[in-house]
Structures are given as structure tokens and as C-alpha cells.
Amino acid sequence: MQTLKRLKTFVCFFLILALMVPATQAKAFIFSEFTITDEAELGTKVHSLIRSNYHVVQDPEITSYIQDIASRLEKAAPPQPFPLQVDVVEDRSLNAMATVAGYMVLFSGMITRMETESELASIMSHELGHITQRHVARNIERSQKISAGALLGILAGALVGAEAGETMAVGSMAGAQSAFLSYSREDEREADHVGMNYLIEAGYNPKGMVSAMQKIRRLQFFSGGDIPSYMSTHPGVDERISYLRNRIERLDDELLKREDDNTRLYRVQTLLRARHDDPSKALEHFRKQSEHECLANLGMGIANSRMNRVRDAEQNFEKLLSISDQDPLFLREAGRFYFQYDRLDKAGELLQKAAMLNPDDSLALLFYARVLAEKGDTDTAISYFRETLKKMPENSRVHEFMARTYGEQGDNFMAHTHMAYAHIYNNQRSRADFHMDRVRAAAQTAEQEKKVKELEKAYEQRVQFWKKTS
Structure with missing residues (x-):
């Protein structure tokens, strides 16, 4: 009940925030074109929003490991206007998401449930695919008329949905109150495609992406609401897994023989379980x-x-x-x-x-x-x-x-x-x-x-x- 009460209070607060943006002021924030400057400003606010309403893990043993994976993937991607920055949130939900301006969020439950570094890296590479293809930014541009206050309120609604157990899509903004923040099936497939490219280029075994997605689907039968709703409700998941399998079958066998060094992953999982579970x-x-x-x-x-x-x-x-x-x-x-x-x-x-x-x-x-x-x-x-x-x-x-x-x-x-x-x-x-x-x-x-x-x-x-x- 306390969680539900906090959720209602928080959502109401941001709805009020959105509605309080005066019409004259809102015009200054309408994104007919969502520029890099706009994205940087919104990214700073989203970053503060996350840190103001979640417990962000600050153990350097954990954060340095996750950031090292992020840097490895980032080097495999084309140059971006924003550095990739990842926050680890203390929450058992099996969740991860990309926001704007290079910000990515991993929930601790996602980290503890992956069995190999390639699986964890595949989740992050998929999120990176959304970032490099600017899926959120493009959806914001398509919206044409939305104030910064209203947009931030919608993002807040998406984020608190995860807190309430209504977890968001892996790599998506499912649960947001507006369609323009939802990824299309084409967006998801594109993130899979470029994400696997980054995963391979970074030196990981591409089979990690398929096994990670299969693992998330399998866990839905045991965890109930503790997994992303995306894996059970979004159309085309099986199709995407089949697509990724077909891609893998055409790859060089040497890529599929790559082995993971999971030493640091196991250390991080130990800390997350011991300190936060x-x-x-x-x-x-x-x-x-x-x-x-x-x-x-x-x-x-x-x-x-x-x-x-x-x-x-x-x-x-x-x-x-x-x-x-x-x-x-x-x-x-x-x-x-x-x-x-x-x-x-x-x-x-x-x-x-x-x-x-x-x-x-x-x-x-x-x-x-x-x-x-x-x-x-x-x-x-x-x-x-x-x-x-x-x-x-x-x-x-x-x-x-x-x-x-x-x-x-x-x-x-x-x-x-x-x-x-x-x-x-x-x-x-x-x-x-x-x-x-x-x-x-x-x-x-x-x-x-x-x-x-x-x-x-x-x-x-x-x-x-x-x-x-x-």
C-alpha cells in the first residue's frame, strides 16, 4: 500500500508539473525539431529525475564494471554526440532502458539474473542501439507539439511504472502515457540488429543476445510481475528471437566460440545480492x-x-x-x-x-x-x-x-x-x-x-x- 500511495503522489505531482507550464512559456519548449541542445537539457533533467526517485548504486566495484562494458560497446558503435552513461538502480525488477542524451539505466535484477557477461552486454547493446538510432529523439520530433514539462511528466510516469512493479519494456518506454514514447516493432528490430553488430564488434559472443531474451521470457512463468511486460505483451518477440537465431547461423563459427570471462560479473552479482536483496x-x-x-x-x-x-x-x-x-x-x-x-x-x-x-x-x-x-x-x-x-x-x-x-x-x-x-x-x-x-x-x-x-x-x-x- 505504501508503494501504491507513493506512486499516486508522484504521478500526481508530475501531472501538475506538466499542467503548470504556462502557455507562453511552453511555446519556448515546443520541439518542432529536437536538437542536440534540447536533448542535452532534457537528459540532465531525466538524470536528476532518476537519482531523485530511485536508489542509484554507487559502489565503484559495480559501477566501474558496468561502465567498462558500456565503454567497450561504445567503441564498437559510431561516434555519438553524448558519452554513454549508465546508472545501476537498486531494484529486483528484470529491467533496463535507454532514455535520452546517452543515459541508460540498468536495474539490479537484470544484472543478477544474467549468467554470462555476453548476456548482460547484449541487453546493454540493444539499449545502445536505441540510443545510436535516436529512437526516443525521433519520436519526440514526430510529436511536434509537446512542452518540456509535459514530456518530463510522461517520462516520470514511465519511470514510476517500473517502481510499482509494472516494469517497462526491455529497451522500450512501455508504460508511458503517450504513444510517441513507445518503440515500434521496427525500432525494436533495428535495435536488435545494430545491437548485435556492436556486441560482435566489441568481442562478445553473439549467442548471448538470444540466450538473454530466452531467459527473460522463461522467467516470466516464475516471477509474475517481476519481469518486463514487454516480453509477454509486445508482439513479435518470438519473431525477433527467430531473426536473431537466423543471423547467428550465418556467422563465422569462430565468433560463436568466444568465451566469457565472468569473474567480475560474479563479484558484482555477489555484492548486489548480499547488499540489496x-x-x-x-x-x-x-x-x-x-x-x-x-x-x-x-x-x-x-x-x-x-x-x-x-x-x-x-x-x-x-x-x-x-x-x-x-x-x-x-x-x-x-x-x-x-x-x-x-x-x-x-x-x-x-x-x-x-x-x-x-x-x-x-x-x-x-x-x-x-x-x-x-x-x-x-x-x-x-x-x-x-x-x-x-x-x-x-x-x-x-x-x-x-x-x-x-x-x-x-x-x-x-x-x-x-x-x-x-x-x-x-x-x-x-x-x-x-x-x-x-x-x-x-x-x-x-x-x-x-x-x-x-x-x-x-x-x-x-x-x-x-x-x-x-
Whole structure:
């Protein structure tokens, strides 16, 4: 009921937003031709919309892997006006979609259900096909008369449909309230065709696209509403699978012998299941995972920790580190566990080592900074928080930890500044307003006034997507 209530509130909000665009203002946004500038502006808003209403995964172990696949596919495609950017949303729905301006969204359920990297890459290559062929942009151009506010409202309706379990089409905008955002059968087939070209050019086994589509169709019998409605209601799916099979039969046998290195996929799936699925179900899954002992212990350690089964979790992490004490991911997760239970010396040792072995792991650096802050070394902690923010500028928790550390130093201006950012990126309007008032009151220097303007800009980018009750 809470999900349904939130859905209704959210949809009503965006309908009001669309209707509130004045006629005189709407004319300025009517897309007789949907230009690259128009697409860039809308893309920024869609990006903010997604991040304002979904939990976007910010674990660099996960995001770097997905972005590496995206970059590999992007190199296989023709040059595009926008770089390909992928957000991973924490949601068990078997879903993926392309939006505008190079933005793509993968739901975590899609990642955990794929068996090979080629299957996952095939989903992304299909989405990339929609992007490179500008299917959404062309449909917007055909609409001729639609305001930016109304368009954003329709996109919002499509996105919240996925949240409510009425998941959208794989690569489509099914569930949107207007036909001009729906992909035609020709669009889907074209995305299949060019997507397979990108998949092959990127070095993947093209059979991954067929097996991924078959897997999604098969899962509909077991998952009910937890799969895209597209796979059961959109006409021509079997025809498309048959078309792809025929293409594959004509390919060089060497292409079909390509093997996947699924090492990183399994690591990412372990993290997504352990951190974001129901912990008891995740624990049951990892107990059966005998072929990957390290990942099984990693997953069980995280799941047991989430269930406050401290002794079991510690045993899992001790066994994990006894097998491999040089893997930065294993060190990071063990360090997080020990930090959670106030074993600061042990946590600091593991997290420092993890950060040294993998300098790109902003989470390892974040938790090491927290250890230092707890030990009273606030200056060093703040320097590491700053480094973390360079890689995760919209992470509300980093801003909150910085705010508390500045507060311990007595720097009220910076404390309120980062607490305001924390609430902005956590979609808490009233609390953000409170701290922004304190920031404005405390600003005295030109540099502080500059920080106020930067804060206000971040606020304005997000506030338009918040519910009135936030």
C-alpha cells in the first residue's frame, strides 16, 4: 500500500508539473525539431529525475564494471554526440532502458539474473542501439507539439511504472502515457540488429543476445510481475528471437566460440545480492554456492552482518581472508564489517590496505576516513572525504560524514553546507532548507558566498523533482 500511495503522489505531482507550464512559456519548449541542445537539457533533467526517485548504486566495484562494458560497446558503435552513461538502480525488477542524451539505466535484477557477461552486454547493446538510432529523439520530433514539462511528466510516469512493479519494456518506454514514447516493432528490430553488430564488434559472443531474451521470457512463468511486460505483451518477440537465431547461423563459427570471462560479473552479482536483496534469501543462495568459495564467504559475511549475526559474519570474513588477503574488495568488505562493530584498529588496517591496493575504490577510502574521524584525526579524515567526493559528488552519506567531522572541528559554515548537500541528495527538502538558511547566515567571505551559490544551484537541480511532502 505504501508503494501504491507513493506512486499516486508522484504521478500526481508530475501531472501538475506538466499542467503548470504556462502557455507562453511552453511555446519556448515546443520541439518542432529536437536538437542536440534540447536533448542535452532534457537528459540532465531525466538524470536528476532518476537519482531523485530511485536508489542509484554507487559502489565503484559495480559501477566501474558496468561502465567498462558500456565503454567497450561504445567503441564498437559510431561516434555519438553524448558519452554513454549508465546508472545501476537498486531494484529486483528484470529491467533496463535507454532514455535520452546517452543515459541508460540498468536495474539490479537484470544484472543478477544474467549468467554470462555476453548476456548482460547484449541487453546493454540493444539499449545502445536505441540510443545510436535516436529512437526516443525521433519520436519526440514526430510529436511536434509537446512542452518540456509535459514530456518530463510522461517520462516520470514511465519511470514510476517500473517502481510499482509494472516494469517497462526491455529497451522500450512501455508504460508511458503517450504513444510517441513507445518503440515500434521496427525500432525494436533495428535495435536488435545494430545491437548485435556492436556486441560482435566489441568481442562478445553473439549467442548471448538470444540466450538473454530466452531467459527473460522463461522467467516470466516464475516471477509474475517481476519481469518486463514487454516480453509477454509486445508482439513479435518470438519473431525477433527467430531473426536473431537466423543471423547467428550465418556467422563465422569462430565468433560463436568466444568465451566469457565472468569473474567480475560474479563479484558484482555477489555484492548486489548480499547488499540489496533480502538478507535471509541471499544467505540461502550463498550457502549453495560451492563452486566459488571466496564469493560465497563474502556474500554470507555481508548477509549475516545485515542480520546482526555477528559471530557468523566474523567467521565468514576470517575464512575469506585466510584464503585471499590481497584482494582489495575482500579487504574492504571485511573492514566495513569490523568498523560497524567498533573494531577500529582492525578496520583501519584492512581499509587502508584496500585503498592502497585499489586507489579507485572510493568506498574503501570513505570508510578509512570514517575510522580516522572516529579516532580523532579529523584533518586527515576530511582530506580523504574530499577525495571521495571527487568520485561520488552526490553521495549523501559522504556529505553527512563530512558535516559531522567539520562540526567536531567547530566549523559551523562547512558543517551546515555539507549537511545541506546530504539532505539535498537524500531528497529531504525541509531539512535541506533548514541547513541552507544556516549556511546563508554564516557566510561572511567571498569564498563562502561562492559556496552558497554552488549549494543553491544543486538545490534547484533537485527541488523540482521532489514531492511537496518531502
